[in-house]
Amino acid sequence: TTDNQNTQVTDGFHLVIDALKANDLDTIFGLVGIPITDLCRLAQAEGLRFIGFRHEQHAGNAAAIAGYMTQKPGICMTVSAPGFLNGLTALANATVNCFPMILISGSSEREIVDLQQGDYEEMDQLNAAKPYCKAAYRINHIEDIGIGFARAIRAAVSGRPGGVYLDLPAQLLAQTMPVEEAKKSIFKVIDPVPRQIPAPDAVERALNVLKGAKRPLILLGKGAAYAQADADIRALIEKSGIPYLPMSMAKGLLPDNHPQSASAARSFVLAEADAVLLVGARLNWLLAHGKGKTWGKDPKKFIQIDIQANEVDSNVQIDAPLIGDIGSCVGELLKGIAAVPKPADEWISAINEKKDKNMAKMAETLAKEASPMNFHGALRAIRDVIKQNPDVNLVNEGANTLDYCRAIVDMYKPRKRFDSGTWGIMGIGMGYAIGAAVTSGLPTVAVEGDSAFGFSGMELETICRYNLPITTVVFNNNGVYRGTDVNPTGGADVAPTVFVKNARYDKMIEAFGGVGYYVTTPAELEAALIKAIAEGKPALINAVIDETAGTESGRLTNLNPSTAAGKK
Numbered sequence: 001t002t003d004n005q006n007t008q009v010t011d012g013f014h015l016v017i018d019a020l021k022a023n024d025l026d027t028i029f030g031l032v033g034i035p036i037t038d039l040c041r042l043a044q045a046e047g048l049r050f051i052g053f054r055h056e057q058h059a060g061n062a063a064a065i066a067g068y069m070t071q072k073p074g075i076c077m078t079v080s081a082p083g084f085l086n087g088l089t090a091l092a093n094a095t096v097n098c099f100p101m102i103l104i105s106g107s108s109e110r111e112i113v114d115l116q117q118g119d120y121e122e123m124d125q126l127n128a129a130k131p132y133c134k135a136a137y138r139i140n141h142i143e144d145i146g147i148g149f150a151r152a153i154r155a156a157v158s159g160r161p162g163g164v165y166l167d168l169p170a171q172l173l174a175q176t177m178p179v180e181e182a183k184k185s186i187f188k189v190i191d192p193v194p195r196q197i198p199a200p201d202a203v204e205r206a207l208n209v210l211k212g213a214k215r216p217l218i219l220l221g222k223g224a225a226y227a228q229a230d231a232d233i234r235a236l237i238e239k240s241g242i243p244y245l246p247m248s249m250a251k252g253l254l255p256d257n258h259p260q261s262a263s264a265a266r267s268f269v270l271a272e273a274d275a276v277l278l279v280g281a282r283l284n285w286l287l288a289h290g291k292g293k294t295w296g297k298d299p300k301k302f303i304q305i306d307i308q309a310n311e312v313d314s315n316v317q318i319d320a321p322l323i324g325d326i327g328s329c330v331g332e333l334l335k336g337i338a339a340v341p342k343p344a345d346e347w348i349s350a351i352n353e354k355k356d357k358n359m360a361k362m363a364e365t366l367a368k369e370a371s372p373m374n375f376h377g378a379l380r381a382i383r384d385v386i387k388q389n390p391d392v393n394l395v396n397e398g399a400n401t402l403d404y405c406r407a408i409v410d411m412y413k414p415r416k417r418f419d420s421g422t423w424g425i426m427g428i429g430m431g432y433a434i435g436a437a438v439t440s441g442l443p444t445v446a447v448e449g450d451s452a453f454g455f456s457g458m459e460l461e462t463i464c465r466y467n468l469p470i471t472t473v474v475f476n477n478n479g480v481y482r483g484t485d486v487n488p489t490g491g492a493d494v495a496p497t498v499f500v501k502n503a504r505y506d507k508m509i510e511a512f513g514g515v516g517y518y519v520t521t522p523a524e525l526e527a528a529l530i531k532a533i534a535e536g537k538p539a540l541i542n543a544v545i546d547e548t549a550g551t552e553s554g555r556l557t558n559l560n561p562s563t564a565a566g567k568k
């Protein structure tokens with residue numbers, strides 16, 4: 001359009017879209033409303049994909065997984081205040097998990113917020129976001145849109161990736177500026193993820209720790225999967241002959257049936273290893289903070305590859321910090337690995353003995369037919385289908401459903417398993433599934449506890465609306481963890497952990513045009529899953545699971561505090 005001097009002008013709406021396009025960011029996951037509805041319409045009109053959700057948390061989770069899969073920040077767009085707050089949970093979760101995403105929310109004008117004059121959806125969103133994300137910026141002037149997006153993109157993907165909040169006051173979108181001037185303000189960020197090469201002496205120190213080890217172990221975290229240094233990571237493991245342990249989202253970096261995988265002997269190798277190389281894995285609660293009985297009685301030497309120097313010594317002393325990006329660090333170790341002697345035969349044979357014993361025990365459990373179907377029978381069926389479909393994305397959450405699926409369902413390719421991650425958060429299911437399916441275009445299977453599914457179940461309508469190839473498998477055991485608790489008072493209210501008995505989640509998806517399956521045996525589950533994946537349409541399989549089969553909080557039972565007071 002032209003201004004009163006007859007000069008061609010553009011506006012904030014268009015410059016936001018131009019900034020995204022200039023940086024190859026082509027998909028927005030969001031939920032419309034004041035003041036972003038027209039921005040979302042314009043995004044679609046200008047060729048970006050806009051995926052509209054039913055709750056902003058799930059849009060944010062989709063953006064986070066898109067970031068994890070592509071190494072470019074996933075984009076989530078919400079309205080102000082309550083919409084922003086709903087997205088904030090996903091932004092915090094992305095930051096904790098080191099997934100790059102940008103939450104863009106419309107906001108109120110500063111002059112009204114700062115005088116607390118009670119604006120529509122008034123909130124100091126920028127300051128509300130800061131404690132829960134990696135960086136937060138507000139853009140007040142149209143001429144700053146290019147630099148503001150550059151800052152947000154670089155903050156999301158450089159160093160340790162994470163969530164960034166970008167605050168756009170409503171008036172910014174309507175501001176105008178001459179087109180020629182505007183074009184100069186938009187640019188593509190140059191080298192947003194600069195390689196960070198480790199110092200030669202640090203590489204030497206790390207190799208020396210490996211040379212002195214009798215029982216070395218390599219631990220792969222989801223950071224190793226995110227790095228997309230797959231060939232070099234595989235070469236480091238295979239050339240060194242060192243056994244490795246993948247954390248849940250690193251499964252598939254090497255096929256889970258790889259001879260050097262120590263997953264089936266996890267407790268043994270964590271306790272017995274005398275040197276541990278951490279690749280994109282933090283010694284946090286998931287690894288018992290690197291100390292205590294999990295790690296055995298003898299002291300261990302730790303080598304830690306990390307892009308953030310102050311993560312080192314977070315829990316235990318690190319003998320060889322290797323600071324840099326994972327690709328560069330692994331590449332440097334590879335150059336010197338030939339000089340590292342292969343692990344002692346007795347270490348490898350001790351691990352294989354443990355693996356064979358534990359795998360035989362698991363095979364025995366999986367072979368048992370149980371009626372009603374239990375977690376193991378259901379997951380054996382899913383394991384067999386995934387083995388035939390290694391390209392399928394697998395999303396997983398729940399308690400028993402999460403713990404058993406991680407152990408039983410092998411993954412064969414990198415960045416195919418997306419789960420509750422560092423926070424153990426429930427509710428990631430449908431958002432992660434949509435993010436993975438939209439980003440990859442590949443069939444996606446979400447293996448969900450029935451409680452976990454409930455957090456994002458309304459997004460089944462979103463899945464059907466975009467006709468996404470997502471099959472949701474609900475492990476229905478009538479409650480949180482299990483379905484058997486009773487109200488001790490005998491009152492009308494059911495126990496806190498119990499749901500509607502024999503709920504038919506398969507009927508839910510039929511309401512939106514999807515295909516529902518109701519299965520009660522592993523054979524029925526296997527057949528339904530094969531069919532649903534092949535059809536590539538939105539589907540939900542309601543898998544009836546024995547309501548007595550679960551344990552409270554799965555493997556985290558011990559984290560529950562218990563009352564010492566007992567009954568009054």
Ligand SMILES: Cc1ncc(Cn2c(C)c(CCOP(=O)(O)OP(=O)(O)O)sc2=O)c(N)n1
Nearest residue numbers: 398399400401424425426449450451452480481
């Ligand atoms: C956001 C959120 N709310 C609540 C929890 C607590 N929680 C909850 C509610 C779980 C659900 C377990 O029930 P389920 O039906 O999903 O799984 P299983 O039947 O497989 O045990 S697992 C768990 O840690 C959580 N982790 N995250």
